[in-house]
Amino acid sequence: xxxAAVEKSCKPRDDHNIKDIAVCLRTSxxxxxxxxxxxxxxxxxxxxxxxxxxxxxxFGSCIEVHCSVADYDHYVHLLSHLHLPASALVDSWKSVxxxxxVLQVAVSLxxxxxxxxxxxxxxxxxxEDKEEEEIxxxxxxxxxxxxxxxxxxxPLDPNSxxxxxxxxxxxxxxxxxxCPPFGDEIRISAQEQIEYMLGEDEETxxxxxxxxxxxxxxxxxxxxxxxxxxxxSSLLSHSDLSFENxxxxxxxxxxxxxWLCNLLPKINLMGDFVLxxxxxxxxxxxxxxxxxxxxxxWSLKFKLIEITAKVLDAVGYGIVILPSxxxxxxxxxWLPYIQKMKPVLDSVGNDETxxxxxxxxxxxxxxxxxxVSVIVALPSNDQADILGDWMESEQLGYPDLTEAFEIWCxxxxxxxxxxxxxLDRVTYHFFHWKKGTPFAEDQGIYNGLTWWExxxxxxxxxxNRKFFTVVPVLLYLIASHTTDYQNPMLFLNTLAVFVLVVxxxxxxxxxxxxxxxxxx
Numbered sequence: 001x002x003x004a005a006v007e008k009s010c011k012p013r014d015d016h017n018i019k020d021i022a023v024c025l026r027t028s029x030x031x032x033x034x035x036x037x038x039x040x041x042x043x044x045x046x047x048x049x050x051x052x053x054x055x056x057x058x059f060g061s062c063i064e065v066h067c068s069v070a071d072y073d074h075y076v077h078l079l080s081h082l083h084l085p086a087s088a089l090v091d092s093w094k095s096v097x098x099x100x101x102v103l104q105v106a107v108s109l110x111x112x113x114x115x116x117x118x119x120x121x122x123x124x125x126x127x128e129d130k131e132e133e134e135i136x137x138x139x140x141x142x143x144x145x146x147x148x149x150x151x152x153x154x155p156l157d158p159n160s161x162x163x164x165x166x167x168x169x170x171x172x173x174x175x176x177x178x179c180p181p182f183g184d185e186i187r188i189s190a191q192e193q194i195e196y197m198l199g200e201d202e203e204t205x206x207x208x209x210x211x212x213x214x215x216x217x218x219x220x221x222x223x224x225x226x227x228x229x230x231x232x233s234s235l236l237s238h239s240d241l242s243f244e245n246x247x248x249x250x251x252x253x254x255x256x257x258x259w260l261c262n263l264l265p266k267i268n269l270m271g272d273f274v275l276x277x278x279x280x281x282x283x284x285x286x287x288x289x290x291x292x293x294x295x296x297x298w299s300l301k302f303k304l305i306e307i308t309a310k311v312l313d314a315v316g317y318g319i320v321i322l323p324s325x326x327x328x329x330x331x332x333x334w335l336p337y338i339q340k341m342k343p344v345l346d347s348v349g350n351d352e353t354x355x356x357x358x359x360x361x362x363x364x365x366x367x368x369x370x371x372v373s374v375i376v377a378l379p380s381n382d383q384a385d386i387l388g389d390w391m392e393s394e395q396l397g398y399p400d401l402t403e404a405f406e407i408w409c410x411x412x413x414x415x416x417x418x419x420x421x422x423l424d425r426v427t428y429h430f431f432h433w434k435k436g437t438p439f440a441e442d443q444g445i446y447n448g449l450t451w452w453e454x455x456x457x458x459x460x461x462x463x464n465r466k467f468f469t470v471v472p473v474l475l476y477l478i479a480s481h482t483t484d485y486q487n488p489m490l491f492l493n494t495l496a497v498f499v500l501v502v503x504x505x506x507x508x509x510x511x512x513x514x515x516x517x518x519x520x
Contacts, residue, residue: 002241006025008040020040020061021038021054021061022037023036023038023043023062023064024038024064024078025064025076025079026070027072034076035238038082038083043063046082047109047110048110048112049109049110050063050109067105071104073103077101078105086116089113089114089117092120096125097131099121100135100138100139102114102118103115106118107143122135123148124148160212162207162210166215166216170220170499171190171196172187173220173260174204185253191263195262195266200268205491209267211264217267218269222276231253232287234246235247235250250300252302254307257307258338261311263443270314270320273322274315277311278333281334282333298357299356301341301345305338308334308367309366309370311471312370316372316377324377324379327377328378330374331375335389337392339395339398342399346359364398368398368401372403372404373403376408380412386401387405446469455460460506461506472496476493
């Protein structure tokens with residue numbers, strides 16, 4: 001349509017019952033244009049922008065509106081429905097993208113009624129992920145009128161958030177069986193969201209683990225352990241036909257405990273779990289190794305090993321701090337069981353195709369590394385006990401504690417070496433450097449003599465003097481042997497024994513080389 005035609009169509013008409021105002025919509029890029037005709041009262045009522053244009057002194061009978069190509073369809077939609085009542089507008093928004101585009105146009109043309117219907121629509125309907133991103137990008141720029149759209153995205157106050165979190169915790173840690181027909185899906189979902197709310201990676205946590213949260217989790221932890229122990233204890237009294245049902249209940253409890261192993265380190269409560277597991281370990285293994293369960297319930301035994309691996313990992317790498325007695329007892333309890341079950345599970349897996357309870361390489365390496373870390377942090381005598389039992393066991397191949405054994409050997413040699421060096425320094429200081437006597441009756445006559453020079457009143461080559469001369473030589477031989485005659489320790493030990501032995505020679509009696517330690 002050319003300019004003359006538009007101008008002609010925009011001339012005012014005398015009949016006020018017909019549409020007398022034209023709105024010409026133009027695109028800036030392509031020059032596309034489209035005419036819309038309205039009664040002037042409609043324009044004044046529906047749009048403040050058009051009302052202001054009608055009052056302008058330069059207004060003829062045509063209002064031009066310019067838009068981009070991307071917004072063209074949204075402008076057409078709004079102008080086509082501008083005459084409709086508000087109740088009919090809501091039904092015209094067919095999608096989130098359409099309503100969002102019309103909302104931008106309505107805000108631009110100051111059509112409050114239409115804008116409100118768009119807001120009501122967007123606030124009520126569900127959004128896809130991409131639609132939500134687009135809403136978050138656009139709506140904050142549209143002013144207060146559009147803010148109700150974002151109500152679902154506003155952060156809750158801390159108390160409301162914590163209430164939802166505690167409700168999820170109670171359900172996730174509940175000891176009731178799965179609810180049909182959903183199975184355990186709801187509980188698993190609750191557990192996943194709890195971990196998310198506590199923060200993963202470097203994200204800001206939605207909930208702070210305060211005393212109330214910790215108290216609720218401790219309560220649930222105690223209930224889960226109590227139920228697990230009760231079900232496991234009653235297992236042995238069941239008939240063979242009821243094993244499967246009992247096993248499912250116990251596995252359900254163990255799955256909850258395994259989930260707690262991932263959750264509790266985030267709120268510094270892993271220590272509570274480890275202590276309870278350590279206290280129950282003897283009881284658990286007493287039941288797991290009962291002859292009645294010797295060749296059944298592989299899934300239960302495998303799950304016990306998995307949870308123990310997490311416990312050993314927490315202890316071995318310092319996440320949980322325990323006394324050495326408790327760490328020793330934990331190893332003494334579980335190490336023989338793990339050594340026993342590894343070849344059993346491998347054997348069953350080789351005989352049965354698709355057997356799902358073999359210990360894979362990651363699990364084996366994780367357990368072995370954690371056990372080594374626990375061992376090397378024990379006192380030396382406890383390390384010797386553990387390593388001695390390991391080397392005498394039939395299952396020497398797994399776990400491989402060679403690294404712990406090498407560290408123990410090195411430390412043992414080092415401790416003996418430090419002992420010898422210490423004795424050398426002590427004996428030299430007291431025998432060949434320290435002068436005088438602790439007794440006052442000598443009236444100072446020994447103030448210029450070392451303790452070695454005072455022995456036997458200076459008499460040489462006596463039995464006592466020979467004994468004290470031989471001692472550093474024996475210590476030197478022990479130190480050299482335990483360090484495999486390797487430098488630099490061989491050189492340092494040789495130098496030390498040379499000084500000690502030469503200082504005891506008869507010819508060195510009361511000799512001060514270069515006047516060192518002489519009388520002042």
